Amino acid sequence: NTFRKTTVFERAGDRVIVDLLTYGRRSPRPGEVALLLGPKGTPLVKRIVPEPLAPSSAPAWILDHEDRTSPRLWVQGDNPGESADSRFFGPVPVGRFRGRVMFRYWPLSRLGPVR
Numbered sequence: 001n002t003f004r005k006t007t008v009f010e011r012a013g014d015r016v017i018v019d020l021l022t023y024g025r026r027s028p029r030p031g032e033v034a035l036l037l038g039p040k041g042t043p044l045v046k047r048i049v050p051e052p053l054a055p056s057s058a059p060a061w062i063l064d065h066e067d068r069t070s071p072r073l074w075v076q077g078d079n080p081g082e083s084a085d086s087r088f089f090g091p092v093p094v095g096r097f098r099g100r101v102m103f104r105y106w107p108l109s110r111l112g113p114v115r
Helices: none
Strands: 006-011 014-019 033-037 043-049 072-076 097-106
Touching: none
Parallel strands: none
Antiparallel strands: 006 014, 014 097, 033 043, 033 097, 043 072
C-alpha cells in the first residue's frame, strides 16, 4: 500500500497535479480550485466561491444520501457559460472534496500554478 500525497488529473485537456493532503488537515477555502466528487461520483475540478453568483433552482441531489447537517460549499466553473456546477447541482458537502489543484503541467503553453 503506497501513501500518495498527490495525484494527476485531466481537466478538459489540461493535466494538473492535485494535493491530496491539505483537505485532510483543513477545510477547503473560497478561491481555491479543487478536485471533488460531483453527481454520481463524477470527478470534477471547480473553483470554490464564497456564495452563489447566480440563483439555483437545482435539486439538492446530494441531500438524498448524505448528512443534511454537514457543511456545504458552492462551486463554479471558470467558464460559467459552459460549466456544470453548483448552479445546476447545488452546494457540495465538504466530505466530497478530494484535493486542492496546485499545478498545471499540460499543455506546456499553460504550464504553472493554478490560481
